Structures are given as structure tokens and as C-alpha cells.
Amino acid sequence: MAAIYFHIGLSDYGKFSRYVKKIFNVGIPVVICISLYILVKHYNLLIDVLINLFEGQNYFNGYLWQLYLDFYWDKNRAGGTMAIIFCHILTVPEPKYKSRNIFFILTVLPIISAIRHLQLGFALTAIFINIRKMRFIILIILVFLVSIFPFRNVYFQILETSTKKDVRMMGLANTINIVTEYPFGVGNGVYHTFVLNNMDELTEHLSDYGIHMPVGPESDVVYVFSSFGLLCGLIIYAVLVVMLFRLWRLYPSLTYPDKLFALVFIYFFFAGIGEDWIFSFSYWLLFGFALGVITANRNRNLRSQTILRPQNINMKYL
Structure with a gap:
């Protein structure tokens, strides 16, 4: 094309x-x-x-x-x-x-x-x-980021709560786990199968709210790094x-x-x-x-x- x-x-x-x-x-x-x-x-x-x-x-x-x-x-x-x-x-x-x-x-x-x-x-x-x-x-954004640094622990707690409640955040957390365990990813087109085969374990570790791990990646970032690893x-x-x-x-x-x-x-x-x-x-x-x-x-x-x-x-x- x-x-x-x-x-x-x-x-x-x-x-x-x-x-x-x-x-x-x-x-x-x-x-x-x-x-x-x-x-x-x-x-x-x-x-x-x-x-x-x-x-x-x-x-x-x-x-x-x-x-x-x-x-x-x-x-x-x-x-x-x-x-x-x-x-x-x-x-x-x-x-x-x-x-x-x-x-x-x-x-x-x-x-x-x-x-x-x-x-x-x-x-x-x-x-x-x-x-x-x-x-x-952009300058305002940088000043804001610097200003919240002393309260980073509070924001990290909020982020952790969101990670275990939102399906897209759960996908990003799963990507980090995959890249850590499989440096070269799980392979192109295998993400859905990987999640289905490990659904119970992923839901238990990535969600505290009874929300099942989404089968789809719900994000290009999740799909690329989960499928091909960090380097690729x-x-x-x-x-x-x-x-x-x-x-x-x-x-x-x-x-x-x-x-x-x-x-x-x-x-x-x-x-x-x-x-x-x-x-x-x-x-x-x-x-x-x-x-x-x-x-x-x-x-x-x-x-x-x-x-x-x-x-x-x-x-x-x-």
C-alpha cells in the first residue's frame, strides 16, 4: 500500500x-x-x-x-x-x-x-x-508533577487500587508480569490463549474486586509488549x-x-x-x-x- x-x-x-x-x-x-x-x-x-x-x-x-x-x-x-x-x-x-x-x-x-x-x-x-x-x-504539567512528588505514596496507593479495578489497568499489570517472566513475549496471536489458560491465577493476583481478567488486550501497548517482549x-x-x-x-x-x-x-x-x-x-x-x-x-x-x-x-x- x-x-x-x-x-x-x-x-x-x-x-x-x-x-x-x-x-x-x-x-x-x-x-x-x-x-x-x-x-x-x-x-x-x-x-x-x-x-x-x-x-x-x-x-x-x-x-x-x-x-x-x-x-x-x-x-x-x-x-x-x-x-x-x-x-x-x-x-x-x-x-x-x-x-x-x-x-x-x-x-x-x-x-x-x-x-x-x-x-x-x-x-x-x-x-x-x-x-x-x-x-x-507543558511547563504547567511539569510543575504539577514536581508538586505531587512529596505525596507520591498517596498517588501510588490510588494507582494500585485503580490497577486492580479497571480492566485496562489490569491488562497493563499483566503485561509487566509477562515481560518479566517471558522476555520475548508469548507470541503473536497467543495473548488471548495465554489469558484463558491462566484466567483464575491472573484474576486472583491482579484483581481485588472480583473482576475477571479481560481476555482481550484492550490496548496496543499491552498487545505489542505481551506478544513480542520488551526488546521487540x-x-x-x-x-x-x-x-x-x-x-x-x-x-x-x-x-x-x-x-x-x-x-x-x-x-x-x-x-x-x-x-x-x-x-x-x-x-x-x-x-x-x-x-x-x-x-x-x-x-x-x-x-x-x-x-x-x-x-x-x-x-x-x-
């Missing part, structure tokens, strides 16, 4: 860009119709959400369950689809689609609210893209981090759809903290597009003709 996208020249780039926009112009109305179907047919879910809005629980999960029952659209696929559509909206600020984009956001809001990794991924992506203007905020895991993430910063440097000078693929890769890198996307076919397809963006000659030509200046994600036309 990277090789194919690499060889798309400037003459064909405009055509490819129009094709990508057409795909989204068809796909977004389809997603809107699906969301409206869930909202209308299962309106009782919205009533439950409003009644329990301040109870501190995620009652929007009912929408995800209905998506799966009615359309076989699970949380992972729904989150990935929403993320890619949002990246498209943010990189194509066309006023004529403003009303449609607003309507899309309103109809899928319950689904977005139920997917925490979608919120986390975009929050971290927005910060990363705009990090050139974030020096003051660091190598894999080193490659991803190099691509991440390379795309960050290119981002201000990119045009659509290169900017779209760059933003999607950056999003999935950060969203992978809370969801296991990596090593799926769709992930490596997007990886190929991102690598093609980095290596394409057209972008080097554009960079030589463009005065680089920081650009924020354009929220104006949402």
Missing part, C-alpha cells in the same frame, strides 16, 4: 483526492441513517440516559450494544469509523458541508460518549498537533514514534488527502493506549497510507515550495 501511494504523482493526486471525498460524501449519510435508526427505534435508551445522566455511569453503552445487535457493528469498528470520519471533517473545511457535519455530530453523539478511547485519542491528537503552542501548558516491543514502537514525529513535521504543509491519512495515523497511535487496533488488516492499511505520505516525492516538492508555519486542526467549519 505504501509503495502504491508513494507512486501517485501530482497529476493523479487531484483525481485521488476527489475519489476519497466522494467515499466520505456517501459514507457519512449512511452513518447518519444508522444513528437515526437507533435513536428512533430504541428511544428508550435515550430516556435511560437522561434519567441516569448524573449517576456517574456510562449508560450510553446501550447504543453500542444495539449497534452490534442490529448491524453487527462492534465498539472497535464503530470507534474507528467515527475517528476516520472526524479526521475527514477536520481536514476538509468546506462551508457547504457545515450543516451536514453538525447534524452528523449530533446524531452520533451518544455513540461517541460511549467510546472513551475515541475521546482520549482526539484529545491527545489535538494537543500533539498543536504542541508548538503548548510550551506553557520497543523496536516496533520506535518505528511508530519516528513516523509519528515525521508526520507531525509534515502536517502543516500537507494537503488533502495526505493530511487526512497523517491525522488518522496520529489519532490511532494515541487511541491505541485504550484500544487494541494494531496488527489488524485495517490498521496496516492505514499504516501503508501514512508511510506513503512520508515517502512521496510530491510532499517533498510541496515542502520546498511552501513556507512552513504551524497550523491547528481547523475547527471553524464543524
